[in-house]
Amino acid sequence: MLKEGPYNPQDHEEKIYQLWEQGGFFTPSIDQDKKSYSIVLPPPNVTGTLHIGHALMLAIEDILIRYHRMQGLRTLWLPGTDHAAIATQSKVEKKIYKEEGKSRYDLGREDFLKRVEKFAQESHDTIVQQTKRMGASLDWSREAYTLDEARNRAVNMAFKTMHDDGLIYQGDRVINWDPKGQTTISDDEVVHVEREAALYTFKYSSDFPFAIATTRPETKLGDTAVAVHPNDERYKKFIGQEYDLEFCKEKLHIKIIADESVDPEFGTGALGVTPAHSHIDWEIAQRHNLSLKQIIDEKTRIISVNENLQGKKVEEARSIIVEWLKENNLLIKEEPIKQNVATAERTGALVEPLPKKQWFVAVNKEFVMKESKLKNIKTGEKVTLKKLMRSVVESSEIKIMPEQFEKIYFHWIDNLRDWCISRQIWYGHRVPVYYKDQEICVGAEAPVGDGWEQDPDTLDTWFSSGLWTFSTLGWPINEVRHFHESLVDLIIKGEKVKTYRFDDESYCVGQVWQLENSQTQEKFGYAKITKVSQARFGDIGYGAEGHEKYASQEDMYETFKRYYPEKEITADSLTWIYEFEYQQKSDLETFHPTDVLETGYDILFFWVARMILMTTYLLGDIPFKTVYLHGLIRDAERQKMSKSKDNAVDPLSVIDEQGADALRMAMVFGTGQGNDVVMTPDKIVAQKKFANKIWNASKFILNNLGQEFKPAVVNIDLFKNSDDKDILEKLAATVKQTAINLDNFMFHEAAQDIYQFFWHDLCDVYLESVKSRLYDEEGESQENARQVLYHVLLNSLKLLHPFMPFITEVVYQELPYKNKQSLIIEDWPVNV
RNA sequence: GUGACCAUAGCUUAGUGGUUAGAGCGGCGGCCUUACAAGCCGGAGGUCAGGGGUUCGAUUCCCCUUGGUCACACCA
Numbered sequence: 001m002l003k004e005g006p007y008n009p010q011d012h013e014e015k016i017y018q019l020w021e022q023g024g025f026f027t028p029s030i031d032q033d034k035k036s037y038s039i040v041l042p043p044p045n046v047t048g049t050l051h052i053g054h055a056l057m058l059a060i061e062d063i064l065i066r067y068h069r070m071q072g073l074r075t076l077w078l079p080g081t082d083h084a085a086i087a088t089q090s091k092v093e094k095k096i097y098k099e100e101g102k103s104r105y106d107l108g109r110e111d112f113l114k115r116v117e118k119f120a121q122e123s124h125d126t127i128v129q130q131t132k133r134m135g136a137s138l139d140w141s142r143e144a145y146t147l148d149e150a151r152n153r154a155v156n157m158a159f160k161t162m163h164d165d166g167l168i169y170q171g172d173r174v175i176n177w178d179p180k181g182q183t184t185i186s187d188d189e190v191v192h193v194e195r196e197a198a199l200y201t202f203k204y205s206s207d208f209p210f211a212i213a214t215t216r217p218e219t220k221l222g223d224t225a226v227a228v229h230p231n232d233e234r235y236k237k238f239i240g241q242e243y244d245l246e247f248c249k250e251k252l253h254i255k256i257i258a259d260e261s262v263d264p265e266f267g268t269g270a271l272g273v274t275p276a277h278s279h280i281d282w283e284i285a286q287r288h289n290l291s292l293k294q295i296i297d298e299k300t301r302i303i304s305v306n307e308n309l310q311g312k313k314v315e316e317a318r319s320i321i322v323e324w325l326k327e328n329n330l331l332i333k334e335e336p337i338k339q340n341v342a343t344a345e346r347t348g349a350l351v352e353p354l355p356k357k358q359w360f361v362a363v364n365k366e367f368v369m370k371e372s373k374l375k376n377i378k379t380g381e382k383v384t385l386k387k388l389m390r391s392v393v394e395s396s397e398i399k400i401m402p403e404q405f406e407k408i409y410f411h412w413i414d415n416l417r418d419w420c421i422s423r424q425i426w427y428g429h430r431v432p433v434y435y436k437d438q439e440i441c442v443g444a445e446a447p448v449g450d451g452w453e454q455d456p457d458t459l460d461t462w463f464s465s466g467l468w469t470f471s472t473l474g475w476p477i478n479e480v481r482h483f484h485e486s487l488v489d490l491i492i493k494g495e496k497v498k499t500y501r502f503d504d505e506s507y508c509v510g511q512v513w514q515l516e517n518s519q520t521q522e523k524f525g526y527a528k529i530t531k532v533s534q535a536r537f538g539d540i541g542y543g544a545e546g547h548e549k550y551a552s553q554e555d556m557y558e559t560f561k562r563y564y565p566e567k568e569i570t571a572d573s574l575t576w577i578y579e580f581e582y583q584q585k586s587d588l589e590t591f592h593p594t595d596v597l598e599t600g601y602d603i604l605f606f607w608v609a610r611m612i613l614m615t616t617y618l619l620g621d622i623p624f625k626t627v628y629l630h631g632l633i634r635d636a637e638r639q640k641m642s643k644s645k646d647n648a649v650d651p652l653s654v655i656d657e658q659g660a661d662a663l664r665m666a667m668v669f670g671t672g673q674g675n676d677v678v679m680t681p682d683k684i685v686a687q688k689k690f691a692n693k694i695w696n697a698s699k700f701i702l703n704n705l706g707q708e709f710k711p712a713v714v715n716i717d718l719f720k721n722s723d724d725k726d727i728l729e730k731l732a733a734t735v736k737q738t739a740i741n742l743d744n745f746m747f748h749e750a751a752q753d754i755y756q757f758f759w760h761d762l763c764d765v766y767l768e769s770v771k772s773r774l775y776d777e778e779g780e781s782q783e784n785a786r787q788v789l790y791h792v793l794l795n796s797l798k799l800l801h802p803f804m805p806f807i808t809e810v811v812y813q814e815l816p817y818k819n820k821q822s823l824i825i826e827d828w829p830v831n832v
Numbered sequence: 833g834u835g836a837c838c839a840u841a842g843c844u845u846a847g848u849g850g851u852u853a854g855a856g857c858g859g860c861g862g863c864c865u866u867a868c869a870a871g872c873c874g875g876a877g878g879u880c881a882g883g884g885g886u887u888c889g890a891u892u893c894c895c896c897u898u899g900g901u902c903a904c905a906c907c908a
């Protein structure tokens with residue numbers, strides 16, 4: 001019986017989620033005959049809590065997942081979280097500084113990382129709880145983290161493979177330096193901000209023939225040339241000349257060069273070239289073989305022989321130099337100018353271009369494609385990463401929606417430069433490179449022998465995110481022989497890498513082994529590590545409870561000491577026991593390529609493009625078939641919702657007050673494909689009312705079915721009454737249209753159709769017209785009305801379930817005859 | 833600078849080469865009718881930004897103008 005009174009989501013949502021979880025409905029069946037459907041969740045950053053944007057993502061993806069699950073596909077929605085390297089680190093740095101006044105250097109690498117990990121773990125737990133509140137039907141048994149052991153193996157394998165192919169190289173170049181974060185950042189992490197600046201026109205010295213213009217006089221200490229346009233009549237006669245002069249006590253050697261990139265119209269038409277502190281100047285310097293002189297350090301302090309300048313911050317140095325120019329009558333003009341300055345996306349600091357040795361991914365370098373499943377790329381063909389990225393979208397192997405983003409994607413690829421992947425931060429995947437004297441070794445594990453030191457840098461967070469669709473599905477898969485013996489050879493790509501013993505702690509959850517019969521050499525399946533949960537000391541068995549993912553060695557050791565204080569043991573005497581799950585096909589084979597990648601358009605380049613790069617290169621395959629990009633959430637004034645603007649709607653408080661169903665429905669209702677989503681309180685209230693409508697109508701129908709009601713097959717031809725016929729026709733049309741809309745990502749259309757059908761066609765018209773037959777009549781007319789009501793209600797619940805999973809499930813559980821244990825696994829209606 | 837997108841009711845918007853352009857919220861009038869006042873019934877409200885073109889027919893396709901949003905590139 002449905003309770004009297006209005007629908008109260010809080011009475012039901014938690015229980016219903018438990019019902020689904022305990023039923024195991026989120027984990028796809030192992031029925032190999034069924035087609036699969038998979039989505040990997042864009043992993044939220046472990047920087048705190050879920051925001052409204054995540055809620056939108058969860059709503060859309062859960063709609064897709066529930067729809068396809070009800071269609072009977074092997075449906076996997078794989079959850080995870082992102083370590084978000086620089087974002088998480090800087091968050092924790094700020095917190096520690098605020099609370100304890102300490103920097104990460106005060107704590108040291110190891111202690112600091114422990115603090116970050118603790119914070120990340122807490123964020124993770126919060127995020128998982130919040131995700132569940134949204135009703136997200138994610139397969140938690142496959143949960144992953146971008147920085148866990150399994151993902152680390154994938155990262156190292158990817159790095160090594162790319163390095164072996166010459167696609168990852170160490171380069172000495174001018175990079176984007178974030179002085180606040182004290183790290184390099186990639187071009188994509190640079191945000192240009194417009195601001196007022198002063199353009200100074202001046203001469204280096206009185207014996208230099210002409211003036212140059214700059215907004216940054218302090219960098220002129222590092223000038224090694226002056227560039228002019230080759231056709232500029234004013235300067236033609238100076239080209240090729242060299243000058244030795246003194247600028248602010250700094251000795252400069254300036255060569256006059258001609259370069260096409262100089263705009264004769266700007267400033268004086270002469271550009272002071274500072275190769276060490278400007279990307280463009282660095283490129284000019286490369287073309288003209290100019291020397292490089294670094295005059296700014298990592299703390300943005302000046303390096304100079306001039307004592308007045310040495311160690312000064314750049315801004316201070318600038319005013320000192322401007323003063324000096326004035327005093328020496330060298331300053332010709334100072335004018336205000338609008339300038340776009342580069343800032344770091346995460347920290348907001350002004351980016352300082354600096355020369356540095358870093359690791360790069362070469363996007364224009366040719367290599368031989370090893371194994372291609374791609375349409376327009378053949379195995380053995382010479383390609384570049386750029387070409388791969390372009391090819392799969394051009395061939396429509398990957399479809400980007402809305403379509404306009406394909407153009408934006410191509411535009412980005414065309415302007416793409418080599419990707420700087422090393423970072424000087426501590427939280428992240430350590431660059432898998434080891435140094436010893438002059439030797440360098442690239443590999444997943446430290447080379448044998450003493451004295452090797454690992455590169456202190458970590459990798460760009462997007463490097464690991466780029467592997468997400470397949471690193472979560474067990475890649476790389478290890479081949480293994482003699483699996484039943486305790487010694488196993490690990491063979492990767494036909495090469496014996498290592499012999500493992502079962503007590504080797506290198507195993508981790510998620511690792512997949514290919515199984516082979518040692519006699520027949522027949523490959524018969526896969527074993528996936530599902531648990532590293534037990535340890536044994538010598539002959540004493542010990543099972544740890546509650547360590548579902550990992551049991552750390554320290555945990556085991558501590559617990560053991562508590563239980564067996566009399567034993568003399570060390571942490572090293574632990575034996576690890578692993579649990580495996582047997583699979584005929586690996587997850588990778590079953591679920592990859594994934595079907596849809598759904599995310600915000602703001603990370604098209606950061607993430608989507610990188611996933612395409614990594615997957616086409618490493619697997620020779622696409623990561624997903626369709627990219628569906630959703631918009632930003634805006635408030636009633638169309639302002640972007642963000643914490644800093646303080647206009648953000650907290651999804652959790654909405655769920656508390658109005659229910660998850662109302663929130664989900666409000667996000668898709670009235671929002672065109674890929675458009676920004678306007679969230680206003682009244683929109684959510686409207687959907688809360690709709691949930692209540694469903695509640696009341698269901699109550700009415702269920703209360704009027706009568707004691708002996710048994711659902712019969714409902715066929716429209718069996719009904720003579722025009723009301724019956726009419727509602728059944730409308731239902732059939734809605735069923736048909738909903739499938740079309742959902743197949744085409746038209747969530748708003750689908751939602752509105754069902755809303756219209758349920759509220760206005762069913763409740764306002766049919767329910768009202770049928771009342772007299774239910775109350776006053778008997779026999780066929782009444783029975784028909786009951787059959788139609790039940791039929792329409794059941795199918796409406798099914799149609800509504802992807803959008804409003806909780807209330808529909810609550811009602812379904814009250815139906816007198818259930819086809820399935822739960823609505824979540826009901827058959828999607830076809831031809832009703 | 834290069835490019836993309838948008839403009840529909842008071843607000844938020846959906847949709848379409850073809851009858852009368854839909855919806856939610858708001859507003860107006862009337863209803864406590866045994867599922868629901870978080871409801872029901874009934875009105876009102878639109879030159880589909882402006883102009884031109886293609887067409888038998890344009891809100892829809894093309895061009896221009898205006899206004900807005902965004903991406904990329906940048907001036908040293």
